[in-house]
Amino acid sequence: MxxxxxxxxxxxxxxxxxxxxxxxxxxxxxxxxxxxxxxxxxxxxxxxxxxxxxxxxxxxxxxxxxxxxxxxxxxxxxxxxxxxxxxxxxxxxxxxxxxxxxxxxxxxxxxxxxxxxxxxxxxxxxxxxxxxxxxxxxxxxxxxxxxxxTPNIPDWARRHEHPRCLHSHHYLARVPDATGLRIAVVGGGQSGAEVVLDLMSGRRGRTQSICWLSRRHTLEALDEAPFSNEFFTPSYVNAFHSLPMACKPALIRQQTLTGNGISHETLRQIYQTLYLSSLQEGREQRLRILPHRDVRAMECLPAGGWILAAHNGFDDRIHHVDADVVVLATGYLxxxxxxxxxxxxxxxxxxxxxxxxxxxxxxxxxxxxxxxxxxxxxxxxxxxxxxxxxxxxxxxxxxxxxxxxGEERYATAAPPFPIEWASEAAPGSWSQRGQDHT
Ligand SMILES: Cc1cc2nc3c(=O)[nH]c(=O)nc-3n(C[C@H](O)[C@H](O)[C@H](O)COP(=O)(O)OP(=O)(O)OC[C@H]3O[C@@H](n4cnc5c(N)ncnc54)[C@H](O)[C@@H]3O)c2cc1C
Structure with missing residues (x-):
């Protein structure tokens, strides 16, 4: 055949x-x-x-x-x-x-x-x-x-397979109506921000409360500055690819916010929604933003609902949060x-x-x-x-x-740009060259 x-x-x-x-x-x-x-x-x-x-x-x-x-x-x-x-x-x-x-x-x-x-x-x-x-x-x-x-389910949530503990990729299907619910959103990236903004909009009914927990030290914005965006160009990817594998994880960590922060527009919308609701008595948003919180454990309560235990890196204490629904905006693997x-x-x-x-x-x-x-x-x-x-x-x-x-049918060469990521090939190592100059 x-x-x-x-x-x-x-x-x-x-x-x-x-x-x-x-x-x-x-x-x-x-x-x-x-x-x-x-x-x-x-x-x-x-x-x-x-x-x-x-x-x-x-x-x-x-x-x-x-x-x-x-x-x-x-x-x-x-x-x-x-x-x-x-x-x-x-x-x-x-x-x-x-x-x-x-x-x-x-x-x-x-x-x-x-x-x-x-x-x-x-x-x-x-x-x-x-x-x-x-x-x-x-x-x-x-x-x-x-x-x-693949959706990333943290260890502390893995044993709780339950319709009311869900990854954000199931959000719209599993939370059609949030009326009267206490919702905990775990994760301070774009998905977490979008879930929080959607809940604040009232489109899914008026929640009793929204608790937004993030390991990050604040709500961090996506870095969209022109030179940061260079990481998303063929020339940078070519330079990165040529590095030894061992050098790469540290660079990826340094660049997190260029690909994994919250867009300025979403942050502004959340802030403005909070501000506008503070002008209307009785319509205040019941949103609590909990940065520095690293969720370590979660238990199902006998009467229903969840209790989350999070380490607060700000004051080194354990913070407990009660919720009816937990949305894991915890990224992907x-x-x-x-x-x-x-x-x-x-x-x-x-x-x-x-x-x-x-x-x-x-x-x-x-x-x-x-x-x-x-x-x-x-x-x-x-x-x-x-x-x-x-x-x-x-x-x-x-x-x-x-x-x-089997042919260069599409042009993929990277055009020149003044940023020199890699060093020019130099004869000898740094220490040898240093000795040469003494
Ligand atoms: C909510 C969200 C918003 C995003 N927005 C942006 C954005 O604005 N800009 C940006 O640059 N990136 C964005 N991304 C990141 C990225 O662009 C997307 O995740 C994109 O969908 C990745 O495309 P993909 O083809 O790799 O995977 P997917 O879109 O996940 O598609 C994979 C497909 O493979 C199929 N599949 C899996 N296993 C099998 C199998 N065994 N047999 C047959 N089919 C299979 C699945 O059914 C699926 O359709 C976003 C990601 C998310 C989650």
Whole structure:
């Protein structure tokens, strides 16, 4: 039996949509992208009304790699007859539901996406990669794995599987009505802020109280300054990639707020909502903001509800919070999907469990060198802080598409810029040079 597809994509979220859209004009490549969802749906549990994109609409799936692509956000605006009014409306950041609609529009236009197709297992066979689905299998020469991140459930919450203790990605489905409830939101990033703002809006009824706990020392803003945004450019990612793996975690920690802070707009909305409610007697928000709080334990009370114990790093004391519902806005973890488990032993995974991805996002493995496994959204520790973000989706998609096409079909070179991240190669070490100059 011959290989059926040149490339099979596991997952059809935004990152694989980008690869699919960039491969679409090249009919000689037989590709298929499989997703277990019923249909395309981008983070539905967090599609709260006011949420805005944290990245420019120009950083879409294709534009920076192929400005002529039929799958750009601008092409979408034209197709939807909103081009002129979108410009007049003057959004700097579009609403998340508009961007989700754009992504869905792309998904509907692409001919090679297969929803309701969960990849259960992938093995290597003499016919290439063998993908097992419920009741059938397919073969492919290359894989592009883009199955997204896994919700991070802290240890203290793990044993409490309960509809009223939920990760933020289930927020809209599990908290349709918050009337009269005491809600604890754990996590001081963008998701926590969006849940708090949504609860404050009263859209889900008037809560009895909202307690917002964060380990951070205050509500920290996303760092969107021009030079910080350089971390989200091809030249920085190239420089970062060339560093030894051991140097990278410290840099990633230093850069946290460039990718993982609360947008200025969301912070302002929360502050203004608090201010305006203080003007209306009897309508004050019952919001308590608890920074420095590291939740250490949670117990289910016999009468129902929860009690959380948090260490307060400000005064080194333990703070208890009662709640009916606990929303864990505790972020996401990078995990290889279970379906790739049969191949795990053949992949190069370092001692920390990170994938030392090559520059083209392929994983070194011990199989034939002309069969590649590309991984998207799994390269935080190889490619840096931009990896889980949309900012470079088109660039990353173009690098992977080029590798599959076997030619530099899309330009991906980084233009020069005056920031010199890496040192010029110098003869000898620092100490030797110091001695030379004495
Ligand atoms: C609420 C939220 C808002 C965000 N907003 C922004 C933003 O404004 N700007 C930005 O740059 N980044 C943002 N991000 C980060 C990032 O852009 C998104 O998480 C993005 O969805 C990542 O795309 P992905 O394709 O890697 O994963 P996902 O969107 O998670 O898609 C993965 C897909 O894989 C499928 N799948 C998983 N396992 C299998 C399997 N075994 N078989 C078949 N299919 C499978 C899933 O069904 C899913 O559809 C946001 C993240 C969140 C959570």
């Amino acid at each position: 011959s290989i059926h597809f040149d490339v099979a994509g596991i997952g059809a979220g935004p990152f694989n949509l980008s690869v699919a859209a960039l491969l679409a004009p090249h009919g000689r490549i037989r590709s298929a992208f499989f997703d277990r969802r019923e249909q395309f749906d981008w983070h539905p549990g967090m599609m709260v009304d006011d949420a805005a994109m944290q990245t420019s609409f120009l950083k879409d799936l294709v534009l920076s790699a192929d400005p002529t692509s039929a799958y750009s956000f601008i092409a979408y605006l034209v197709a939807k007859h909103r081009f002129h009014r979108f410009i007049h409306a003057g959004f700097t950041h579009v609403r998340r539901y508009e961007f989700a609609d754009y992504l869905q529009w792309v998904a509907e236009k692409l001919p090679n996406l297969h929803f309701k197709h969960e990849v259960q297992e992938i093995r290597w066979s003499e016919n290439g990669f063998r993908l097992q689905f419920d009741g059938k299998c397919e073969h492919a020469r290359h894989l592009v794995v883009a199955t997204g991140l 990078t995990r290889l999907p279970a379906c790739i488990e049969p191949l795990r032993g053949r992949l190069n995974i370092d001692q920390q469990g990170h994938l030392p991805l090559r520059h083209d996002f392929s994983v070194p493995w011990d199989g034939p060198a002309d069969h590649h496994i590309f991984v998207q959204n799994g390269g935080l520790h190889s490619h840096g802080i931009a990896d889980p973000q949309l900012s470079l989706a088109a660039w990353r998609g173009a690098i992977i598409a080029n590798a599959i096409l």
